[in-house]
Amino acid sequence: MAEGVPPVSTLPYPAIHADKEFIVLSDWDGTITTFDSNDYLTDNLGFGKEKRRQGNLDILAGHDNFRDGFKKMLASVVKNGHTFEECKKILKDNIKLDPGFKDFLTWCKELDIPVIIVSSGMAPLIHAVLTNLVGENIANGIEVIANDVTVSPDGSWEIQFRHPSSGFGHDKSQAILPYRKLPKPPTLFFFGDGVSDISAARYADVLFVKTKSDGENDLSVYCQRERIKHILFDDFSKALPIVQAIVAKQKSIDDYV
Numbered sequence: 191m192a193e194g195v196p197p198v199s200t201l202p203y204p205a206i207h208a209d210k211e212f213i214v215l216s217d218w219d220g221t222i223t224t225f226d227s228n229d230y231l232t233d234n235l236g237f238g239k240e241k242r243r244q245g246n247l248d249i250l251a252g253h254d255n256f257r258d259g260f261k262k263m264l265a266s267v268v269k270n271g272h273t274f275e276e277c278k279k280i281l282k283d284n285i286k287l288d289p290g291f292k293d294f295l296t297w298c299k300e301l302d303i304p305v306i307i308v309s310s311g312m313a314p315l316i317h318a319v320l321t322n323l324v325g326e327n328i329a330n331g332i333e334v335i336a337n338d339v340t341v342s343p344d345g346s347w348e349i350q351f352r353h354p355s356s357g358f359g360h361d362k363s364q365a366i367l368p369y370r371k372l373p374k375p376p377t378l379f380f381f382g383d384g385v386s387d388i389s390a391a392r393y394a395d396v397l398f399v400k401t402k403s404d405g406e407n408d409l410s411v412y413c414q415r416e417r418i419k420h421i422l423f424d425d426f427s428k429a430l431p432i433v434q435a436i437v438a439k440q441k442s443i444d445d446y447v
């Protein structure tokens with residue numbers, strides 16, 4: 191799907207960084223944050239963890255696609271009467287940053303390496319939580335390529351997918367593939383953790399897969415099954431020295447997989 195005709199995007203993309211040697215793209219939920227915000231909403235305000243987890247596993251097994259499974263999760267939150275503003279507040283109060291992310295970001299900024307969030311979550315929620323966690327100045331300097339939301343006057347809301355015709359809802363490979371067409375393509379790092387990253391996993395030069403103590407390591411399972419080279423990490427402080435060594439050309443991905 192990803193390499194054929196690209197799905198039509200209903201939302202704009204930021205301009206690509208054509209002159210950079212390295213680009214960092216990262217999933218947001220559960221990768222830059224310690225817990226997935228959409229899982230948090232579903233587990234606590236929607237149809238609950240058990241059904242949500244089964245939905246993730248159905249996607250991983252190919253019994254459902256991400257777009258439809260994710261839509262069901264979020265619809266269960268709306269069905270229980272929770273407005274978008276209420277969800278935003280709950281997430282700002284509960285979602286935490288990966289303990290190594292700020293230092294990682296600072297280092298990337300020093301080396302002029304763009305860090306771009308590529309998320310299946312809804313942009314207004316990401317902006318609200320990110321601003322809360324890192325402050326407005328830093329948050330405004332990070333590009334976000336995500337899905338969006340439609341909020342109705344009665345407070346109900348629905349996710350607006352970037353690529354509604356794709357089973358991924360947001361096909362994350364579309365944030366990567368334009369870089370491949372550049373005369374001098376950069377080295378692309380991608381960080382992810384879950385089923386929302388399956389669309390990107392094959393297309394990064396260096397794929398980092400986050401592992402978590404709760405055992406919800408779906409991307410790791412997928413990459414092992416599909417034999418996609420990846421480096422496991424449990425927080426950004428562990429990934430930083432590896433990225434530094436690759437950027438300094440002292441090491442390559444094959445030294446780590």
Ligand SMILES: [Mg+2]
Nearest residue numbers: 217219220384
């Ligand atoms: Mg994630």
